Amino acid sequence: MRVTRLKNVRIVDGIHASSKPTDLYLVGPSLARQLPPETRIDATYDLEDHIAMAGGIDIHTHIGGGKVNLARLMWPERSTKEADEKPWLGPLSAPVPGTWETGQRYLQMGYTTCFEPAMLPANARQSHMEMRDTPWLDTGGYVVLGNDRMLLNMIALGAGQEAINDYVAWMVASSAAMAIKVVNAGGIDAFKFNQRQLNVDEVHPALPVRPRDILWSLSTAAEELGLAHPLHVHCSNLGTPGNITSTLATLDAVEGRRIHLTHAQYHCYGSDGPHGFSSEASKLADRVNRTNHISIDVGQILFGQTITLSADTMHQFANRKFASPRKVIFQDLECQAGCGLLPFRYKESQFVHGLQWSIGLELFLRIQDPTRVFLTTDHPNGGPFTGYPHLIRLLMDYDFRMSIFDRLHPDVRSVSTLPSLKREYRLDEIASITRLGPARALGLQNRGNLNPGSIADVAIYRNDDNPETMFSSPTMVFRCGELVLRDGRILGDCQKTVLISDFQTRQDALRWGARPEHSARWQKLYGYSPWLTALRTDEFAEDGLRVEHAHWHR
Amino acid sequence: MMDESNPKPKVCSFCSLVCEIPNLDNRSEDPIGLADGAVVAPGAVGADGPEHEPWCSKRSIQRKLVPLRLASMANVQSAAVTSDAAVTSDAQDSFLESSLRIVSQQLRRSSSILVTGRIHCVESARGAIELARRFDAAIDPWDSDPASDAISAMQRGGGYSVSLGEARDRADLWVVVGQDSLLEQTPRLASAMNRGESVRLLLLGRWSDASIQNFKSSGFDVICIECELEDLPKRLGQCMRVGQTHSESQVGQWLLEAKYTVLLYAPSALDFEGRDLWIEALDRWVLQRNETTRVATLSWGTLQSSFHQTCTWLTGFPGRIKFHGGKPHYDPHGYRAKDWADRQSASAQAKSRSLLVWVDDSLEELPRELLELDLPKLIIGPNQGSSNHQADRWLPAGIVGVTHTVNMFRGDQTVLANVHCDCHPGTQMPSQWLKRFIS
Structure with a gap:
């Protein structure tokens, strides 16, 4: 077993507070702090003036699946210039690049694990295949429920929580998912019936079901099944002024059960001020600070061109007039969800965009526990993931933050409270929002930290006064103990792992699809057997992937 | 059709995945979900009684003949190699090895390569794209105009x-x-x-x-x-x-x-x-x-949807690309397969340095326009065709969903399904051939 010694390195993982340099050992695929004296060391790297962090974990990034591929397809006019000396510092070749470029660019920032947050059940196979073709990253995905007509019918007919749990267990298992994602509960389906808005306590146009019922049923299922990650929620009324009301109602709907609110920046808007659009970040942050069952990822926007993509057809369609350039794609999908894509340019000079930028930063700065607020741009919706080092600098450097704030629309400068938030993130807090916190929220005990026995995914950064420079280019990245990147150059391939949630009834979950009554109902709705699209974990092994199960540590 | 150990339905890989197929060897098996109309009744299968619609008998007869056809073709080919090369060991192995050697040389010698064909599953698409990347080739399915x-x-x-x-x-x-x-x-x-x-x-x-x-x-x-x-x-x-x-x-x-x-x-x-x-x-x-x-x-897409989808996620483009230094360059007009073939065959100089790699997941006969092309061709698929070009080489391969389990997109390009079948021993899939040339 290969043993690597990282000598004189400062460990920053959000757990170990010491600032003294120490030695860290990579023993095969695992970490160790001490070794028996007779141990043969294969390689030693003296890392004075460097820090070691666990491999980064992106809890919410759109990297695989039907709409991601559509986004690639709709943007052919990309840069084709040849690689320069440090290609990893430049922009992506397209807002949503191919899988190889995605894997390469994440690795070049020190990220090693990523999660696709919106796998349609009918399309989960594609999501996993794309992620399998994304090199250097361990991956997982969340299955989209909450607009699937089969579930809505079960709730409407009062099928009971036990039956719903069985169905959810099948969906999670047959999609090889880490978690359940709900997108605008019931709203996507309501839009298929030509309803243009659906609030948390409004009834679906065709079924006696409210979003509140859906959220309650799914959060209960996640809890009772014991899924590793809580219900992952994209709230109703995405991007709509005044949506803080429905966001707080969503949090109430789960009645104290665990919940993860995703791209929260888009869900804490008021409707005050000169433009009828204001920040309510403090209300959401207060709620997170007062409780311990809520985590969020921010979905920070970054100025520039991107493509927004979402399963939330209802709100994407409402925003179609903002597409830049003017082309939009929408799909209604398989009685399960939908998708909407529109290219979008966030501009510093635009009031709404400027306020969105400051709202995202407010959330980061107002939420006190860095293990419950996670760094994301909801790639590519708020901006590309390659903007993370820039975002880290925004969080660590007040003056830098203000230098950009001063360029925003004058009305943003007059209404935003951002200047009063003087907090500057420390390195250990950066480790928490990019590693430790996401790992804990996902039930991944052996990732996101540098504890003995954890996976030897390690990123080494040279200390630098400019955090953007520092986090743009780790000097080394190890995957499962193997050095795969040095000074930006990729040295080799690595074993990939797919991450799947374990839960109490996992062994039996797939039997749901074999029961004649379920099979017949599925066949009637979809026109094909439930097994046509179902994934079995042994397929991953056949494809050369390792499977790792995540657990909820209560 | 469905059992505890392997409940995956068998799906017809030639109809864009809109119908499950019954067990061809068990005509008495009860169909599942007949009332929904998306499943074929056993009585509809086979030439002896198309009680419902003729399509299924058409497809089913083709499916039943393919393994026999593959076996006989492979035998002919390996026998020829054995006598030509005076190889005394197992004919099948020697055929694979000699093919590998010859084709690898051919690929290295050619300075202008087009990878094309009728690519219907994710596995073949991955292999074809990787081959194109490795040899800085152009890649585009043969009949890609509709898509x-x-x-x-x-x-x-x-x-x-x-x-x-x-x-x-x-x-x-x-x-x-x-x-x-x-x-x-x-x-x-x-x-x-x-x-x-x-x-x-x-x-x-x-x-x-x-x-x-x-x-x-x-x-x-x-x-x-x-x-x-x-x-x-x-x-x-x-x-x-x-x-x-x-x-x-x-x-x-x-x-x-x-x-x-x-x-x-x-x-x-x-x-x-x-x-x-x-x-x-x-x-x-x-x-x-x-x-x-x-x-x-x-x-409603063609069977080549799986290629376009796979190519998009691997390269960012749906096809019609050429690799330079491993990077894809997209030109929907310049890298159209048929135009490339016309250009290369029109020039004596270009012709000598060219190679057309045909990857075939289809049951259909090879297109006449392909066989008539005055270009060296490497054909990987179940059909040899009747090309007279001296440099042409055929590597027999199985059929998606008939001899090998694969992943394919339905015609609407949203559902990706595992098209399961019992593996047919002794046949190589196009993706397996391609992997050998890359590794």
């Missing part, structure tokens, strides 16, 4: 589309545009579209009585209007306006009454100039209609 037109229309203006399952459940009006070739390619489509109740369907274009009957017997309430399709997007708008003032017009009435209209067409069944502009105009009309009601298109 390319649909993609370029979407890239310009976007659109609003719907998947088959959604349309099946939600549509209260179907408008099916095109001609008989749509049902020839996917004979079971009409059944798969219907959820088991009477639904309105407007057939526009050139449809035979048999096709109309196919839709009717699948449960649709059909009005067929024979018309030229070129100006359809414009006429749909007019029809709506007419409908508003003349309520006696049944078509206008249907369009106005519909809560969810689905416009289905297959780009491959639209055989007129300006197909991309036609699709773009239709998409624009659909997007506009969604301001007030719900309408969506269902563009």
